[in-house]
Amino acid sequence: MRPSARPVLPAPRPDGGGLAYHRRVSAPGLLANRDFRRLWIAQAISLFGDWFTYVAVGTLALSESTGLYGVAAVLVAHTLPRAVLAPFAGRLADRRDRGAILVVGSLLRALVVLVMIALVGDAGSGTAVLAGLVFLRMALSAFTDPAASAALPQLVPTHQLGSANALLGATWSTIFALGVAAGGFVTAFVGPRGALAIDAATFVLAAALFATLPRLRPGERSDASASASMVVTPDFLAAWRRTWRDPALLHVALAKIPVALANGGGWVLLHAVAGQQSAVAVTLGVMHGVRGIGTGVGPLLWARVGRLRGTISGIHLGTAVTLAGVALFSAFDLPALLVVASVLWGLGMGATWVTSTTRLQLLTPNALLGRLAAIDLMAHTCAQCLGGLLGAVVADALLAPAGAGWFGAAGGLLAWGLLVLLVRARARRSSQP
Structure with a gap:
């Protein structure tokens, strides 16, 4: 059953700061909600299979003669389809x-x-076909990601959204x-086919769990919200x-751009560092795994501090830590410092x-949330x-x-500053009579 509590969400403060109603809820309390628990488990299962192929495809790219351009191309295959299809998916x-x-x-993926298993073998000649199929699989993800994000406020009350997202973020990380580390060993000792078989099975199992959720029709929310007064377009x-x-909404819709730029450049550098090792797949899995630990710790730390949980201050501090982590990863090649940098980057x-x-879910009416999640995704x-493509170009030129990591960190810093200026300009314009 859905939660019966229906607290009202107060409007954001005039200064654009944190939302007043933002209580921390324990994980056991969230997981007592049967529908949220099923969504959580289904997403976890699907993600676990995904990361096996993440390492497998990255390893294949490093084995080709295209250098960092091939690595950047894999990054594009994993991300660009979601951006292209985001407007259709959100609608x-x-x-x-x-x-x-x-x-x-999930079933189509x-x-x-x-x-992939039928057409692609272990030989490098199948890499182009594999990249095309990865592109198609990620195109399908463009439809499931906004749907999952938009469904969350329909399954939990407003005061639990911050904690629910923190739990989902920690679970993702x-x-x-675990997935990239295990995928590294599976790819090294079994080959890409074994990893792909696990991936297919997890999608089927996730679909079975998603099928047990209640109807999630747009416009329905688990509780009342002040955003209901907003005009639905x-x-x-x-x-x-x-x-x-809306300056507040504009800020959260574009808030991930600086860290995404930094992540693109850092991602290329991380693969370059792993490519210099003898056991590429294992090294790649371990390095991604260390960064994943940081991405799990970050949401949990922010969820414990009221001033950071779902606030603009929390977004800014997270952005600063990300840029510092990528810059540190670019500056040093000592293993211990790389570990520290990876954790900060992920955190x-x-x-x-x-x-x-x-914050996006709290500020947006549910009937509009799919399209806002799509704008965020795009x-x-x-x-x-x-960040990945230009980072590879800079690294090759230098x-x-x-150079890829430094480009990502610098580009992220520039985008961060421009975003702040844009939001301030929009706020001044909206306040004029």
């Missing part, structure tokens, strides 16, 4: 049952992975750390115009992701692609892999 999530989207999307462009007119990213997502995926 669909605001028109159709979100649970049905999650079920169908399982089918794509089965095609834990599964990421009929299409994606109108949703963007609505966001552009800031995880905190920024959860904090901005929570913004940060494009930024991550740009003949130094660290």
Whole structure:
């Protein structure tokens, strides 16, 4: 059953700060909610399979002669489809049952992975085909991600959104750390086919769990909200115009851009560092796993501090920690410092992701949330692609892999400053009579 409590969410403070109603809830309390528990478990299972292929495809890219451009191309294949299809996905999530989207999307992704197993072997000649199928699989993810984000406020009351997102973020990071580490060993000793088979099975199991959720029709929320007074717009462009007119909403919709730029450049550098080792797949899995630990710790730390939980201050601090972590990773090559840098990098990213997502869900009416989640998705995926591609170009021009990381950190810092100036300018304009 859905929670019966229906607290009212007060409006944001005039200064654009934290939302007044923002209570921390324990994980056991959240997991007592049967519907949220099923959503949580289904997403965890699906993610676990995903990270096996993440390492496998990254290893194949490093084995080719394309250098860091091949690594950047893999990053684009993992992210660009979601950006391209985000407007359509967000609109669909605001028109159709979100649970049905999650079920169908998961089954279609399982089918794509089965095609991967049938067509792609261990030889490098199959890399192009694999990249195309990864592109298609991630295109399907563009539909499931906004649906899952928009469904969350329908399954938990408003005062639990911050804690629910923190738990989901910590789970994502834990599964990421375990999945990439295990995927590294599986890829090294069994090969990509074994990892792909696990991935397909997890999608099927996740679809079965998603099918047990109640109907999640757009416009329904688990409790009342002050955002219900907002005007709901009929299409994606109108949703963007609505966001552009609201400085607070504009900030959270674009808040992930700085960390995504930094992450793109750092991602290319991380693969370059792993490529210099003899056991590439194992090293890649371990390095991603260490970063994943940080992404799990960040949301939990931010959730414990009221001034950071779902607030603008929390977003800014998470962004600063991310940029510092990527810069530190670029500056040193000592193993101990790389570990510290990876944890900081992940800690800031995880905190920024959860904090901005929570604030977006609190500020947005549910009937519009699919399209706002799509705007968020499109913004940060494009930024991550740009950071990876241009980072590879800079690293190649400088003949130094660290150039990719430095580009990501510098680009993220510039984007952060421009975003702050943009929001302030929009706030001044909206306050004028």
